[in-house]
Amino acid sequence: MNDNGQTTGPGRGVPGVAQLLLVRHGESEGNVAATLAHETGAHVIPVPARDADVELSDTGREQALALGRLLAGFPDESRAAVWSSPYLRARQTAELAVTTGGWQTPVLVDERLRDRELGILDMLTSLGVEARLPEEAERRRWLGKFYYRPPGGESWADVALRLRSLLTDLDRRHPGQSVMLVCHDAVILLIRYILEGLTERELLDIAAASSILNASVSRFVRPDGTGPWQLESFNMADHLMSEGVPVTQHSGDANVQPR
Numbered sequence: 001m002n003d004n005g006q007t008t009g010p011g012r013g014v015p016g017v018a019q020l021l022l023v024r025h026g027e028s029e030g031n032v033a034a035t036l037a038h039e040t041g042a043h044v045i046p047v048p049a050r051d052a053d054v055e056l057s058d059t060g061r062e063q064a065l066a067l068g069r070l071l072a073g074f075p076d077e078s079r080a081a082v083w084s085s086p087y088l089r090a091r092q093t094a095e096l097a098v099t100t101g102g103w104q105t106p107v108l109v110d111e112r113l114r115d116r117e118l119g120i121l122d123m124l125t126s127l128g129v130e131a132r133l134p135e136e137a138e139r140r141r142w143l144g145k146f147y148y149r150p151p152g153g154e155s156w157a158d159v160a161l162r163l164r165s166l167l168t169d170l171d172r173r174h175p176g177q178s179v180m181l182v183c184h185d186a187v188i189l190l191i192r193y194i195l196e197g198l199t200e201r202e203l204l205d206i207a208a209a210s211s212i213l214n215a216s217v218s219r220f221v222r223p224d225g226t227g228p229w230q231l232e233s234f235n236m237a238d239h240l241m242s243e244g245v246p247v248t249q250h251s252g253d254a255n256v257q258p259r
Helices: 029-040 058-072 089-099 124-131 134-143 155-172 185-196 200-209
Strands: 017-022 081-083 106-108 177-181 218-223 231-238
Touching: 017 081, 017 089, 017 185, 058 089, 081 089, 089 177, 124 134, 134 218, 155 185, 177 185, 177 218, 185 200, 185 218
Parallel strands: 017 177, 081 106, 081 177
Antiparallel strands: 017 218, 218 231
């Protein structure tokens, strides 16, 4: 890691990962339920299972298959390492995409890629938090999204800590290789934060302006596996649009800056 906090490989002059593909999972049943709850002013999101066990929606499966057809167009990458969040919606996305794309690689699962844990706020909409936990709602507004940690849950800063560990391990295990990570919207944003050496405000400005699309692809490169990362593309979903597959965006609260 260099003085700017950017990953540069496991040691001075030793190459690490050369390309990172960051993929958000396809639309999940939880995404659909959360959007409907917000639109109807509900306090509770009627998710069909615990967060780790929420499956892809039918649209999410279509998106994962379209992602796989995109991967099939890159035969040189067919042996890239593929890592996934352990949450079912991410694993389903990774497995469908890799199988459809004909990539000759297993899907490796790592809990450090899991979604941010919401603790006491789990299953509550923003209105639900305001109505049922007004002190937490005020604390969240005061601290902002990066440092606010709900009781029993994680802040974005907490997630960044586990992701720094993961990125270091990827450099050791896959020097000079391409790696695809199938994960969640907050995780993708926080990997940007780490790789680009962003400030809290820069990260939250991106979060406020960008909704990470389901099954979208973001790409970081550093051809020699050393030095600073370059963001080549962000939040791309052309592979969905070109096939007429619905492009969906399900994001959290856009009020992210401390107030």
